[in-house]
Amino acid sequence: MGQLALIGLLCTPALGAVLLAAIPRYRLAAALNMTLCALTLSCAAALYRHRPQPSLYLLVDDLNTVFLFVGALVGFSTSVFSAGYIAHELQTRRLKARDLRFYHAMYQLLMFAMNLALVSNNIGLMWVAIELATLTTVMMVGIYRTNAALEAAWKYFILGSVGIALALFGTILVYLAAQEHLGQGMVAMAWDRLTVSSASFDPSLLNLSFVFLLLGYGTKVGLVPVHAWLPDAHAEGPTPISAVLSGLLLNVALFALLRFKLIIAGNPHVLAPGPMMVTMGFTSLLFAGFMLYRRRDIKRMFAYSSIEHMGIITLAFGLGGPIASFAGLLHMTMHSLTKSAIFFGVGYISQLEGTQRTADIRGLTHSQPLLGWLLVLGVVAIAGLPPFGIFTSEFLLVTSTFARSPWLAILLVTGLLIAFSALALRLHGLAFGDTDRRHLLPAWRLAPMTLHLLLVAAAGVYLPAPVVAWFRHVASQLG
Amino acid sequence: MSPLDSDIAHLLAGSMVLLSFLLLYQDRMFALLNVFAFHAFALAGSVAWQAFEQRAPHLFITALIALLFKGVVIPVALRRIVVRLGIHRTIDTVVSIGPTMLFGIALVGLSIVVMLPVTQAEGAFVREDLAFALSVVLLGFLMMVTRRNAVSQVIGFMSLENGLVLAASGARGMPLVVEISVGFSVLIAFIVIGIFLFRIRERFDTVDLQALDMSRGES
Numbered sequence: 001m002g003q004l005a006l007i008g009l010l011c012t013p014a015l016g017a018v019l020l021a022a023i024p025r026y027r028l029a030a031a032l033n034m035t036l037c038a039l040t041l042s043c044a045a046a047l048y049r050h051r052p053q054p055s056l057y058l059l060v061d062d063l064n065t066v067f068l069f070v071g072a073l074v075g076f077s078t079s080v081f082s083a084g085y086i087a088h089e090l091q092t093r094r095l096k097a098r099d100l101r102f103y104h105a106m107y108q109l110l111m112f113a114m115n116l117a118l119v120s121n122n123i124g125l126m127w128v129a130i131e132l133a134t135l136t137t138v139m140m141v142g143i144y145r146t147n148a149a150l151e152a153a154w155k156y157f158i159l160g161s162v163g164i165a166l167a168l169f170g171t172i173l174v175y176l177a178a179q180e181h182l183g184q185g186m187v188a189m190a191w192d193r194l195t196v197s198s199a200s201f202d203p204s205l206l207n208l209s210f211v212f213l214l215l216g217y218g219t220k221v222g223l224v225p226v227h228a229w230l231p232d233a234h235a236e237g238p239t240p241i242s243a244v245l246s247g248l249l250l251n252v253a254l255f256a257l258l259r260f261k262l263i264i265a266g267n268p269h270v271l272a273p274g275p276m277m278v279t280m281g282f283t284s285l286l287f288a289g290f291m292l293y294r295r296r297d298i299k300r301m302f303a304y305s306s307i308e309h310m311g312i313i314t315l316a317f318g319l320g321g322p323i324a325s326f327a328g329l330l331h332m333t334m335h336s337l338t339k340s341a342i343f344f345g346v347g348y349i350s351q352l353e354g355t356q357r358t359a360d361i362r363g364l365t366h367s368q369p370l371l372g373w374l375l376v377l378g379v380v381a382i383a384g385l386p387p388f389g390i391f392t393s394e395f396l397l398v399t400s401t402f403a404r405s406p407w408l409a410i411l412l413v414t415g416l417l418i419a420f421s422a423l424a425l426r427l428h429g430l431a432f433g434d435t436d437r438r439h440l441l442p443a444w445r446l447a448p449m450t451l452h453l454l455l456v457a458a459a460g461v462y463l464p465a466p467v468v469a470w471f472r473h474v475a476s477q478l479g
Numbered sequence: 480m481s482p483l484d485s486d487i488a489h490l491l492a493g494s495m496v497l498l499s500f501l502l503l504y505q506d507r508m509f510a511l512l513n514v515f516a517f518h519a520f521a522l523a524g525s526v527a528w529q530a531f532e533q534r535a536p537h538l539f540i541t542a543l544i545a546l547l548f549k550g551v552v553i554p555v556a557l558r559r560i561v562v563r564l565g566i567h568r569t570i571d572t573v574v575s576i577g578p579t580m581l582f583g584i585a586l587v588g589l590s591i592v593v594m595l596p597v598t599q600a601e602g603a604f605v606r607e608d609l610a611f612a613l614s615v616v617l618l619g620f621l622m623m624v625t626r627r628n629a630v631s632q633v634i635g636f637m638s639l640e641n642g643l644v645l646a647a648s649g650a651r652g653m654p655l656v657v658e659i660s661v662g663f664s665v666l667i668a669f670i671v672i673g674i675f676l677f678r679i680r681e682r683f684d685t686v687d688l689q690a691l692d693m694s695r696g697e698s
Contacts, residue, residue: 122655124654124655124658124659125655127659128655128658128659131666135665135666135669138669154629154673157669157670157673158623158632158636161636161666161670162620162623162636162639165616165636165639165640165643168643168647168659169616169643169646172643172646172647172650172653175653176598176609176650179650179651179652179653184651184652184653185652185654186654188652189653189654189655202597202599204596204597204599205597205598207597208594208597
């Protein structure tokens with residue numbers, strides 16, 4: 001059963017990519033895209049109960065099931081959103097039918113690469129999968145072929161490649177440290193063997209490797225100062241890709257970082273990886289918070305908000321301990337759901353208004369009441385106000401930080417407040433004010449956004465006991 | 480292993496560092512491409528020597544990829560692009576050559592200072608190979624940072640990647656080296672095709688990345 005689900009998780013998107021590349025009709029392709037994502041989601045859900053035996057290449061454990069499930073869920077609802085979004089792009093001739101064939105194939109290939117990165121037990125295989133995910137997203141970011149889109153794709157390509165190159169150097173160093181004790185070959189790259197025996201590895205090699213890994217995979221997470229690709233890639237690509245980038249790809253890179261953190265943390269003689277992660281996370285939070293103020297492009301603004309939240313999550317995992325790690329996991333889940341919901345809304349808004357400039361968008365609650373109010377709710381959620389789930393995770397993080405290092409907590413709260421007021425300031429102009437525009441949008445197109453926000457609200461009010469137990473268990477493993 | 484064996488390995492890896500400096504120093508496009516081809520040849524020799532030393536025949540594939548793909552195909556393709564886009568004039572640099580070279584020397588010093596103590600447990604063969612590899616990686620970075628032009632940034636990235644392949648082949652018995660080098664070749668092919676097909680020249684009328692910055696909504 002577990003083995004079957006694992007095969008399904010990898011083969012569905014891989015075969016789907018081939019299939020979708022061959023289908024010229026976009027309606028059929030969009031429907032198939034949704035079906036494939038739904039299948040992948042059910043496989044990911046099945047893996048929660050039935051775990052296959054770990055092999056040298058693949059591994060399903062408590063940590064990656066969380067990421068797999070969140071990823072498959074966001075992937076599925078994005079495919080629903082994407083069906084409505086691309087229909088409009090085709091009408092306005094921004095994309096041609098041939099582009100869409102490419103787009104759908106790349107979408108499934110991205111799902112495959114991310115699932116592979118998450119379930120791989122081999123640090124080399126994980127690296128290859130993340131490189132593949134980078135390549136597919138680069139192609140999708142550049143799909144509009146406008147100057148800005150090409151520039152964004154180019155920048156993402158170069159910075160992403162540099163990040164991935166650094167991560168490879170770190171991976172080589174980890175292998176070098178491991179092969180003295182585990183022997184040469186695949187064994188010294190298997191993640192589960194590495195964590196068990198990392199205590200006897202050469203600490204100085206591990207120290208050096210973590211610097212490379214943090215910078216390398218940190219580039220993909222979008223941590224300051226290696227974040228420069230992220231706002232451009234979010235702003236210039238198709239909006240479903242912005243949703244998938246923020247909701248999924250950043251998490252996968254963070255997951256890679258967490259895997260390596262566990263290896264490093266297993267060795268008592270190594271510099272603690274936590275403080276480095278806290279520093280980078282906190283810098284990202286503060287920097288992105290200030291950058292939020294002067295954004296003129298609505299997608300760019302929410303991209304900076306993603307940097308801010310990835311900073312918070314990295315800080316939480318860097319801080320460690322059961323409560324902070326729990327808060328980190330919860331925050332990651334909530335951020336994925338909320339940010340993709342916001343991008344769903346922003347995608348429709350930019351299509352209806354015909355612009356991404358915040359100054360030109362006014363009075364959304366009048367022109368399109370349902371969409372407008374959903375956006376208000378989304379921004380309220382992402383800003384960390386109750387009753388939404390992000391409030392819960394931020395509250396947990398702040399309290400656990402206060403208990404351990406009050407000064408850091410004060411800085412953390414300052415950062416959160418800076419970002420909060422920036423979002424509140426912008427939201428007012430976007431959502432309220434007079435406008436004589438009226439837009440019509442079929443209600444079903446807002447279903448994915450509504451579903452995500454409902455989930456986030458529900459998690460903020462009441463987190464079911466099995467979920468708490470699951471997250472708590474994972475948090476205890478993360479240390 | 481006899482001292483001569485490791486001397487040969489050092490000669491080949493060391494010549495890559497030297498060629499990285501030459502890349503930094505070049506201010507003409509065609510010369511840059513030629514030096515890069517030599518860089519790839521040195522990599523191929525170095526990896527082939529490792530394959531021979533470690534009795535690891537699969538590394539010969541990596542060496543062959545380096546020799547044919549990076550040593551021949553890519554320089555030829557880039558040369559055609561350069562001619563087509565008409566950018567064979569001198570290369571704009573952000574920092575002038577002198578300070579860049581000094582900084583490069585400092586980076587090589589840094590990588591030796593960092594790598595040698597860390598890899599005490601390894602044999603001299605692996606240690607110095609890794610120190611050379613890190614130098615090549617850092618010099619590649621320096622080149623990417625100091626060049627404005629897209630083609631020379633790509634060359635910087637490829638020389639960086641040559642350093643990574645050198646490191647991976649030097650790590651004894653590391654699996655997936657061949658796969659990774661194939662993966663990198665695909666990545667590079669995409670970059671090169673990207674320059675050409677994204678029509679950076681046609682769209683922006685320049686391959687100068689500073690001009691790309693302008694097209695963004697921010698500035």
